[in-house]
Amino acid sequence: DIQMTQSPSSLSASVGDRVTITCRASQTISNYLNWYQQRPGTAPKLLIFSASTLESGVPLRFSGGGSGTDFTLTISSLQPEDFATYYCQQSFNAPITFGQGTRLEL
């Protein structure tokens, strides 16, 4: 199985800050990397797919990058609704695996 490791596991920030979350795969996954946002008590929401493509309707302050084994999710200017947990997920091969999550706190 491909292991996905996110860092940091938690992050404290303020409204307006720029933050970056990293995700590392245990083997190369090309750009088969997706990012999700999960607010408490709700289902995850797809933000970015194929490492850097923004899902329709997702604000432009979100961006993704990387390829191979190292990836990033950046939020350029935090808004109150962005405080949530973020997960990366690889779809390079089965079994599909997720990172352990990064909790973004105010």
Next chain:
Amino acid sequence: HLQLQESGSGLVKPSQTLSLSCAVSGGSIRSGGYSWSWIRQPPGKGLEWIGYIYNSGTTYYNPSLKSRLTVSLDKSKNEISLKVSSVTAADTAVYFCARVRGSGLFDYWGQGTLVTVSS
């Protein structure tokens, strides 16, 4: 607008079988180009992919659960079902169904249903 809604037994006894359904509205599970998946999340923990099924009926399961899983489609009801046999407390989780687009990204999710395994 596609919507998914999970339902099923919220409390299951150890060693019994967990059974859930996912009703899809606003679209057909027969639609080409998509498959359907189950994902679970133990309380306070991360996400675990369970398996997915194509509209042809072909399934792919997480090897860690494969021996206990059955995922199927009911095209007449536009539903996806999940059965997990021989459950233990480790199967306690919120179970989500999701549509799979492309190479394995989950673009629509149900709201999730909590299943507790306890005697």
